Amino acid sequence: MGRKLLTEHINVEGIDTFEVYRKHGGYRSVEKALKTMTPDEVVEEVKKSGLRGRGGAGFPTGLKWSFLAKPEGVPRHLVCNADESEPGTFKDRQLMSKLPHLLIEGMITSSYALGANTSYIYIRGELLYVLRILEKAISEAYANGFLGKNILGSGYDLDLHVHPGGGAYICGEETALLESLEGKRGNPRNKPPFPAVQGLYARPTVVNNVESIAAVVPIINDGGDEYAKLGVGKSTGTKLFSACGHLNKPGIYEIELGVPVEEFIYSDEYCGGIWKGRELKAVVAGGSSVPILPKELILKTAAGEDRLMTYESLSDGGFVTGTMLGSGGFIAMDETTCIVRNTWSFSRFYHHESCGQCSPCREGTGWMEKVLHRLEHGHGHMEDIDLLVSVAKQIEGNTICPLGEAAAWPVAAAVRHFRDEFEWHVTHAKEAARPGAVYPGKAVLA
Amino acid sequence: MPLNLIDMEPTNAPAKPQFSAAAQDEIKRIITHYPEDRKKSALLPVLHIAQAEFGGWVSPEVQTLVAETLDLKPIEVYEVATFYTMFNLKPVGKHVLEICRTGPCMLRGSDELTAHLERLTGARVGGETSPDGLFTLKEVECLAACGFAPIVQVREKYYEQLDTPENVDAMLTELRNMVHRPILPWEALAQN
């Protein structure tokens, strides 16, 4: 079994308390950073680690930190993105509820690196019970001198607060999140200016995912070079995957990047294969926004190489035969799954969650949902299939934020790989519309 | 996204709602988290408190109270309360069952769960309340618990793996036996 950097102690009794967490080596990174390192040295270690943002885009964290503007006399902020709403993704919730002090420790060390004296954790409103867990842990950290004024006698001050959202996927987009934190509707902002220059309250701000911030802890404890030794190429370190759908053992797995997809799905160490002894049909490997791949293409690249759980290998083949690592939300579908129905469900999601600011997204997501609905319910036409592709194309690149693309990609990919199944929904409309109907044919391999 | 103010039904809440003393203390604590001239930041947390205190929904009167509490114009509260799906704009039953309907939950039987809950409670999804006033059924999108599907959220609690009749019954029994609403976290703080 590979090394675990984040979840090694996740099942230790009482690890959510300061005392037990500390006994297992907790808060060492804060001591090391504040007592022996300058903020820039902390940033340097994170750069060396090769850590890439775990929220979905995979942007190098150290580089992002180095873009933070530092005008004299203007406060800066670190905001943790704990909005976790990408369908298929449930790692941050687990991490925060079981290891609240790990996130808090990461927030302190990272805030110190960025020179932030007030930091926020923006958590999705549905997770109020996790907010309570975090608030309790934060008050323990204050009581033990790891938060507040003059932390560990270093002269560094930090206040940390948790802020709940109100139920809106779009607030995971970082500028919508900042609007929401300011008490407004979650409409994404036009960029530039980027948050690194004008973020929360128009002050320089870094927004990072929960898992990215947690990863700073082992990076500072062991050094960026040690972290970078794990993984393959530019996919360094470990990553949490949340596995769901038709698997024998859905759940959260921390893996060293580079495990073959086949091993991840079938080995007993991980997901234990497909449930009910069935065959795998398709996988959405990185949360609902990334292209779906049929079994053959998720297990092997188009060139016939083993597909690995890395940023590079999953995107090998671009959008023609590849996908993306995204947020690590791994959704497996068995042979009985209806691809049209599943695509419709995702389209309904994006239509529901579009903030409505840009017409291509607001109208396009609604249109795709409607067309998919009629295909699934036996009222579709052959032209509908190309219509879907054309609407998806017209959304791409024409919106303020990437939600538009997130809605378009899955539809385009489903038609690309499963066109026969879409056509069957027109030629065998009645049969296909029956609940639980199973398409008898096979996927198209690009 | 529900944006239609005309949808809001006349309230049967007292004409001028007031936050409890415990809630007022909690609100004061929350306001300190933000810069002094940025009280508006406290809007979402205060709306959550308001919804929990005043029967599971935010009536126009309650929204006005929230506006007064944070020195905002009422419109600033209305536009936010209508944007975020967690805030109920109509009266609800004693327990609001929020059923996740998104892809991963659908793969593990959320459609069947929804139908089952409609049969057991007599309410239909889409915000309808059962004849006995106990349950309101609402479909929601992914709750970040997809590996434990299918899921229902009731207030701050997640009920997971509701793919067996036993688990569903256990949830409903627990909710039916709940005589009072649970003690709210700020009330618990005030009691200590």
Ligand SMILES: Cc1cc2nc3c(=O)[nH]c(=O)nc-3n(C[C@H](O)[C@H](O)[C@H](O)COP(=O)(O)O)c2cc1C
């Ligand atoms: C529609 C949309 C939803 C998003 N949801 C999340 C989310 O729930 N959690 C998250 O960390 N990032 C989310 N992101 C990505 C954030 O905008 C941002 O890139 C991320 O928080 C940066 O953190 P990282 O660099 O540590 O990954 C979302 C982006 C978009 C466009």
Ligand code: SF4
């Ligand atoms: S792309 Fe969609 S979600 Fe993003 S800003 Fe435009 S309308 Fe809103």
Ligand code: FES
């Ligand atoms: S799809 Fe239901 S919790 Fe994610």
